[in-house]
Amino acid sequence: MDNIKRSQHKESFISGIIKENPLFVAVLGTCPALAITTTVEAAFGMGLLFTFVLVCSNVIISALRKLIPEEIETPAYIVVIAAFVTITKMLTQAFIPALYSTLGVFLSLLVVNCIVLGRAEAFANKNTVLDSLLDGLGNGIGYTLALVVIALVRELLGTGCLTIGAIFTFIPKSTLYILKDAAGTFDYSMSLFSNPAGGFIVFGLELAIIYAVRNHKETIKKANARAAAFAASNAPKEVSKEAK
Amino acid sequence: MKDNTKKYLKVSITLASICSVSALLIGLVNYLTADTIKANEEAAVWEGLRNVYPTADKFGDKVAVSDKTYVVSYWVASQNEKEIGYVFRASGTNSYGSITILVGIAGTGSFGTIYLVSSTETKNDFVAGYLTPYNEGTSKDTDIDSVKCGATYAATLIKNMAYEAQSIYKSEKGAK
Secondary structure: HHHHHHHHHHHHHHOOOOOOOOOOOOOOHHHHHHHHHOOOOHHHHHHHHHHHHHHHHHHHHHHHOOOOOHHHHHHHHHHHHHHHHHEEEEEEHHHHHHHHHHHHHHHHHHHHOHHHHHHHHHHHHOOOOHHHHHHHHHHHHHHHHHHHHHHHHHHHHHOOOEEEOOOOOOOEEEEEEEEEOOOOOOOOHHHHHHHHHHHHHHHHHHHHHHHHHHHHHHHHHHHHHHHHHHHHHHHHHHHHHHHO | HHHHHHHHHHHHHHHHHHHHHHHHHHHHHHHHHHHHHHHHHHHHHHHHHHHHHHOOEEEOOOOEEEOOOOOEEEEEEEOOOOOEEEEEEEEEEEEEOOOOOEEEEEOOEEEEEEEEEEOOOHHHHHHHHHHHHHHHOHHHHHHHHOOOOOOOOOOOHHHHHHHHHHHHHHHHHHHH
């Protein structure tokens, strides 16, 4: 029984990270994914705040799931999510003002983020608080990873370097020059990738790579299954020869 | 009828309770963070003043402006006791939210640097798409009309705020 529960907790946590990644598999939350992935720091910050909102709202909605009448489920979820987004906004504005101004309107738009409301309706209102917490954490980590992967490519190609410490000012600012040098003797960066069009291109290419890998794995699985079936269908004949 | 009343009561009480607890939580966090947010905003303004006139060694007392659509206050920037220009603080809203800027104006009313204090747009896009092309332009008095940056970047709002600051500057100078 404990093993079943443990595997259920593990499944709640893991599935959101890779197998059911909200951005790369479910293709949800694409608007902020294209808008704020110009730098790795902004993407990571958005991911952290998103995870906080998702975990908190999932936990509260799961805890209240038996008290909220069916007729007001969605309005009640929206109120809970909006409250946590407002709290997150205030805390970010107070303690990480650079992140607040970088994310701009997309921080407020978490209220209507389809992943947050989707997890509340699809998971948190049917499962225990612990499972909902793990689901929120898993989906949050999955979304953060996806944002950072897109931002890594966009920042590198768009600016030619990777910078940390510009938004999280408590980290010493440092820049890693890759496609250009600090002195300006060479610069192979392409500003297109810092623009929304570049965001679409990178997101599309990364989706294509992920689906190509998944399709390849599925093809191999099907081929192996066919080979096993073929071997199984031939096996009795060999036995009958031996019997003769 | 009685069943319905009970049902409506339950729905109303539940939603009202959730709203009340949420409001209390938001109020508490606002109480805890309001001072820090205000201090951050003041720091952003002072950083902006230094950005608009980097050579200034002194900014005079803030002068409040009333009865204007956008401009709320201004400072006089000086270097070696000599006035080098005015910095106007203007706030405006459009369909995408609010924008607060600092506008530098000097001489006979020429536009100087525009600095973004806060915006509900994403700051990097706003600065890269609008303010950097303007601030790096060679002729700001014509650039204020010609810089285009797409519908969402509130170019018209910025332009209106800057022109209102210019008219206040001119009337102040005319009065002196």
